[in-house]
Amino acid sequence: MASSNSADNDSTTGRIDVVSLIALVSYPKHYRIFAEKELVQEILPNAPESAFVWFGNYSAEKDERALVYMDVIGKMVRLGYQISASTGGGGNPAIGDNMSTHTSHYILIRKRQ
Numbered sequence: 342m343a344s345s346n347s348a349d350n351d352s353t354t355g356r357i358d359v360v361s362l363i364a365l366v367s368y369p370k371h372y373r374i375f376a377e378k379e380l381v382q383e384i385l386p387n388a389p390e391s392a393f394v395w396f397g398n399y400s401a402e403k404d405e406r407a408l409v410y411m412d413v414i415g416k417m418v419r420l421g422y423q424i425s426a427s428t429g430g431g432g433n434p435a436i437g438d439n440m441s442t443h444t445s446h447y448i449l450i451r452k453r454q
Contacts, residue, residue, distance in 0.1 A: 358451040362410060366443045369409035374399040384417055422449040
């Protein structure tokens with residue numbers, strides 16, 4: 342008997358794009374995007390080839406004209422991505438850390454038909 346659950350049908354017929362963005366919060370142009378290179382090129386069509394490191398992942402530190410990571414997230418939302426999860430960590434002023442190591446990690450997804 343076939344399932345009538347539309348979520349089951351969507352997961353087998355559509356594609357889900359997953360992008361991970363990790364940012365060093367104190368330096369908004371220091372972030373990495375972990376995704377298929379084609380997805381990164383769609384998000385950042387003007388990114389130079391030299392900014393693609395580690396199996397095609399994007400490193401903003403290698404891009405002289407990098408956007409700040411908040412603008413990248415805004416652009417991704419306009420492209421149909423949704424923030425699926427986010428977390429932050431590092432930088433503990435109680436032990437003398439100046440917060441320069443505080444990172445935020447975002448997982449963004451987009452469902453395509």
